[in-house]
Structure formats: structure tokens, C-alpha cells
Amino acid sequence: MNKRNSMLSIVTVVAIAGILFASTYSQSQMTATKYGVSTVSGNLIQKISDMGGIELQMPSAFAQVPLDQIDSMVQQGRHVVDVQLTAQSVDLPIMGGGKYHAMTFNGQVPSPTVRVTQGDIIKMTLTVPSTEPTPHGNDMHASQISAGNFGAVKPGESKTFAYIAEVPGTFKYHCSGVNVAAMDQHVLSGMYGLTIVDPLNGYKPLLVQKTKVDNGQVVLDRQIVSADAKEFVLEYNQLYLNADGSYNQQAMFLHNTTQTVVNGFAFGYVPNADINKLVKGDPSKNIFVAQPWNSADLKQYQSHPLFVDTGVHYRIFVENQGNMPVFFHIVGEIIDRVTQGNHIQAEGTETWNIGGSQGAIMDVVFDNPGVYVPLNHDYAAIFSGGASVVVAGDPFNLGYKPGDMPNPSDAVPPLGKNSIPQKEVVHCLCTDDTAAQIAKQIGG
Numbered sequence: 001m002n003k004r005n006s007m008l009s010i011v012t013v014v015a016i017a018g019i020l021f022a023s024t025y026s027q028s029q030m031t032a033t034k035y036g037v038s039t040v041s042g043n044l045i046q047k048i049s050d051m052g053g054i055e056l057q058m059p060s061a062f063a064q065v066p067l068d069q070i071d072s073m074v075q076q077g078r079h080v081v082d083v084q085l086t087a088q089s090v091d092l093p094i095m096g097g098g099k100y101h102a103m104t105f106n107g108q109v110p111s112p113t114v115r116v117t118q119g120d121i122i123k124m125t126l127t128v129p130s131t132e133p134t135p136h137g138n139d140m141h142a143s144q145i146s147a148g149n150f151g152a153v154k155p156g157e158s159k160t161f162a163y164i165a166e167v168p169g170t171f172k173y174h175c176s177g178v179n180v181a182a183m184d185q186h187v188l189s190g191m192y193g194l195t196i197v198d199p200l201n202g203y204k205p206l207l208v209q210k211t212k213v214d215n216g217q218v219v220l221d222r223q224i225v226s227a228d229a230k231e232f233v234l235e236y237n238q239l240y241l242n243a244d245g246s247y248n249q250q251a252m253f254l255h256n257t258t259q260t261v262v263n264g265f266a267f268g269y270v271p272n273a274d275i276n277k278l279v280k281g282d283p284s285k286n287i288f289v290a291q292p293w294n295s296a297d298l299k300q301y302q303s304h305p306l307f308v309d310t311g312v313h314y315r316i317f318v319e320n321q322g323n324m325p326v327f328f329h330i331v332g333e334i335i336d337r338v339t340q341g342n343h344i345q346a347e348g349t350e351t352w353n354i355g356g357s358q359g360a361i362m363d364v365v366f367d368n369p370g371v372y373v374p375l376n377h378d379y380a381a382i383f384s385g386g387a388s389v390v391v392a393g394d395p396f397n398l399g400y401k402p403g404d405m406p407n408p409s410d411a412v413p414p415l416g417k418n419s420i421p422q423k424e425v426v427h428c429l430c431t432d433d434t435a436a437q438i439a440k441q442i443g444g
């Protein structure tokens with residue numbers, strides 16, 4: 001089967017799945033995790049929930065920076081990055097129609113990407129407004145402080161902690177629930193984000209090894225590509241939902257995914273009606289059959305493919321925020337390099353397995369114009385939302401130049417070491433208020 005036909009069959013299944021997943025929803029926010037627990041794991045989870053969570057009764061042995069020492073550390077030369085997170089439970093749309101009960105930091109899923117340089121102090125403040133139906137917590141994997149140490153922040157309160165980001169790489173951060181109780185619900189409903197810790201001395205140049213013919217002989221052609229790159233962030237997760245949009249813990253225990261999401265959306269990075277019009281001259285003539293978010297009146301939720309230039313270094317920060325492995329693969333491409341924690345793990349690999357709450361940096365140069373599909377090569381994940389579309393160069397001969405086409409704002413991380421800026425368009429699984437703030441930030 002050629003690539004085009006295989007994609008069409010994928011998206012046909014997806015379109016049907018989209019109809020199946022469609023739900024209407026009108027209930028108010030749910031606050032507790034009491035779902036079918038006894039049938040899955042006995043009474044233990046319920047007991048933990050009733051106890052108010054798990055608190056470690058032992059002395060702190062964690063690398064926290066005392067808040068009253070930050071100023072003097074700055075005077076000595078440290079940089080401080082202030083991260084303000086506000087818990088916000090809100091209903092957000094899902095593929096196929098309807099909404100689900102999302103829990104967010106700052107009104108968006110995923111939460112804002114934090115980007116720092118190795119050695120910076122991250123000072124994080126979590127505020128839980130009095131209107132929130134439940135306490136929340138925070139666990140930043142870039143730190144060496146446990147969620148138990150941070151504890152739960154009650155509605156109407158806020159709490160700050162600080163640490164030095166000592167290790168470069170990609171690191172999840174997430175809500176820790178109410179002293180760990182209901183943590184699964186809070187994270188899988190949207191309270192997760194990414195911290196990128198850039199290596200102090202910047203990223204390494206990329207070696208791309210090919211072959212060429214020289215004097216009638218096939219020889220190796222080693223090309224060194226600058227560390228400077230255009231960048232994306234792709235965070236994979238699952239939704240486990242009841243038909244009314246509430247969290248289904250039993251489905252989570254059984255790994256029975258309702259939808260697979262990338263940066264919060266099932267199929268969020270696929271062509272939309274505007275692109276259909278550009279390519280086909282008709283917004284209703286699909287170039288990608290599954291277009292659950294395709295209409296312009298969906299505003300920030302309208303789907304948008306990722307546009308890349310050929311021959312340019314792309315650095316893709318991938319984080320598995322979910323509960324199942326991500327077999328990261330790009331249909332049509334070989335990943336030039338995989339890095340974790342500033343160590344090169346692979347060069348020239350077809351697929352890289354990323355476990356739950358693990359990340360990796362994928363370096364890729366797209367050589368040829370065409371359409372590529374980054375995905376989780378688990379078939380259940382592909383068909384339930386875990387496929388995105390990358391358009392390299394100008395394969396449809398539309399006449400745009402490299403860098404002309406904007407990329408979805410939620411797929412472009414803040415600029416850091418060795419970043420090349422990109423044009424952005426507002427795209428986020430976020431509230432209208434958050435979308436307006438993002439529009440201001442990107443000048444859109």
C-alpha cells in the first residue's frame with residue numbers, strides 16, 4: 001500500500017472513531033475520584049483517598065533552595081526563572097464534539113512550557129483560587145524535591161518552592177493531586193507540562209551521515225549541521241473518560257484509552273478547512289479525511305499541521321505525559337539523533353520507545369518536500385488521535401517560501417539555547433482568555 005492510501009485508511013477509521021467518541025455533556029465539575037475503584041483494586045485507593053492522600057512522615061532530604069537565600073544567590077550570579085501556575089478546572093472540547101472536565105494550570109492543556117538553562121533557579125508558585133473545587137499540588141521532575149514534600153495547596157492559598165535545575169533535558173511537571181490522592185485524575189485531565197533545561201554550553205551540532213558517489217565509488221558523506229534549530233514540543237497523553245466527560249478511573253486502571261492526545265488534542269495537527277482551500281480550492285474537499293477540528297470558527301481549537309523547511313535542523317522535544325509507552329516514529333523519516341539528559345542515545349533510528357513520564361529530544365532534518373507523520377506507533381494510539389501531520393517544503397506547489405507558513409503556538413516552545421524563531425498562529429486546548437494572552441505574546 002502506498003503512503004497516501006495507508007493514511008487514508010487510517011483517517012477513515014479515525015473519522016468513524018470521532019463519531020463514536022462524540023458526546024454531549026452538561027454536568028458540573030466533578031471533584032473526587034471514586035470511580036469503580038473497588039472493582040479494580042479493592043479498597044486501597046479508596047482508603048488513600050479517604051485518608052486525604054499519602055504523606056511521608058520522614059525528614060526532608062531534598063535539594064530545595066530556601067526562598068530567603070534566592071536574592072543572595074542572584075547577587076552571586078545565578079539566574080532566577082519565575083514560574084506562576086494557577087489551578088483552573090474548566091470544561092474543554094474533545095474530538096468528535098462535546099467537552100470534558102479538564103483540570104489545568106493557567107487554563108491550558110498542556111500547561112505552559114517552562115524553559116531554563118542548566119544552573120538556573122526555578123522559583124515556582126502554585127496558586128489555587130478559592131473557586132477551585134479541590135486542592136492541587138505540584139511535582140517538577142526537573143527538581144530533586146518530591147511532590148510529598150511540596151504537599152497540597154488548598155483553595156484560596158498559594159505556595160512557592162525553588163530549586164536549581166542542575167540536569168539538562170526534558171522534564172515533566174504535573175499536579176500531585178491532594179497529597180497524591182486523585183493524582184491520576186488531575187494529571188490525566190490536563191495538569192501536566194514540560195520543563196526544558198537547556199545544556200549550559202548549548203546543544204551539540206548534529207551529524208547526519210549519508211552516502212554519495214565519488215569517482216565511481218559509493219562513499220560516506222558526513223554532514224555536520226549547526227546546533228541552531230527550529231523547535232517543536234510534542235506531549236503525548238491519554239484521556240480516560242465517561243460519556244459525560246468526567247474522569248473514568250476504572251478505564252485508566254485497565255489502560256482503556258478514550259482518546260490519545262498530542263498537546264491536549266486528538267488529531268490537533270492535521271490540515272484544516274483553510275488548507276483544504278489552498279490545496280484543493282475548496283474548504284470541504286479534504287486532503288486529510290479526519291478533520292475533527294477543521295473549521296475556522298473553532299478559533300484556537302482549529303487543527304493546524306506543522307510546517308517545516310527542508311534541509312533545516314529541527315529539534316523536537318517529546319514528552320510522554322501518559323500512562324502507556326510512546327513508540328515515537330515519524331512516517332517517511334529516520335530520526336537523525338535521539339538525546340536524553342544531554343547524552344546521545346541513538347543516531348539514525350526508526351523508532352524510539354519513551355516510557356511513561358519520560359522524554360527525549362529528537363533531531364531531524366527533513367530532506368525532501370512531502371508529508372510526514374510523527375506518531376505513537378502503537379496502533380491503538382494512532383487510530384485514537386496520536387498522529388500528526390508535518391508538511392515539509394511546498395509539496396502542493398502553493399508558492400510559499402521557507403518559514404512563511406506559521407506553526408501552531410502550542411507546538412512551538414519558548415526560545416532557548418540555539419533556537420531559531422518561527423512564525424506562530426494561536427492554537428491551544430485552552431480557554432478564550434488564555435488564547436487572547438497567547439495571541440498577545442506572539443503578536444497574533
Ligand SMILES: [Cu+2]
Nearest residue numbers: 136137175186
Ligand atoms: Cu490538581
